[in-house]
Amino acid sequence: MKNLQKCDQPFDSTGLDLYDARLMQKVKIPITIDPTRTAQKRLSYEGIIPMNTLTRFTESLLGKEGDVAVIIDCGTDEQGLVFIKGEAHCTVSLTCERCGDEMSLTIDSSFAYSPVKGDDSAHDEIPERYDVIEKDEHGEVNLRQLVEDELILALPLFPMHDADQCDPAKLQTSFGHIEPEPEKPNPFAILQELKKK
DSSP: OOOOOOOSSOTTOTTHHHHHHHHTOOOBOOSEEOHHHHHHTTOEEEEEEEGGGOHHHHTTSSOOOSEEEEEEEEEEOTTSOEEEEEEEEEEEEEEOTTTOOEEEEEEEEEEEEEEEOTTOGGGGGSOTTSEEEEOOTTSOEEHHHHHHHHHHHHSOSSOOOOGGGSOGGGOOOOOSOOOOOOOOOOTTHHHHHHHHO
């Protein structure tokens, strides 16, 4: 029988640096997928989309740095419909509409789609729990565009800090003296005059 050497370190500490490095690796989400094939295989994707590749989304942001964390599950539901469900999470910098300063916003978006062909008449048969997404001429769905659309929809129309976080010096809402609006004639006054005659 071999002599076992006593080890001072825990059993899983050897190669710990390499192990941690693999866990922290950022895997890029594929740009397009074939939803039918991925649904049959019940594939899931967990990774990132670099923010600088989402040009429409980053147009209204102060910076393009960082990544969007994405989780996507593909499958078939009890009705036999192919679905693409997922979540997208990121933190972005915007301009506050109230004070004009930079503000940070965390976006947490979830979505569920059922892909259809562009000329398919089945659009109306898709249950409300799914949004409809059209497959391209190759029968694929552009995941990057799907996630980008969701992030754009999640952006507030008028991003603002909470009122107590804005710089009070920048919150002056009226500039100068506002003249009172002149009185407009009542359009029904003419009718009243006609009634009197």
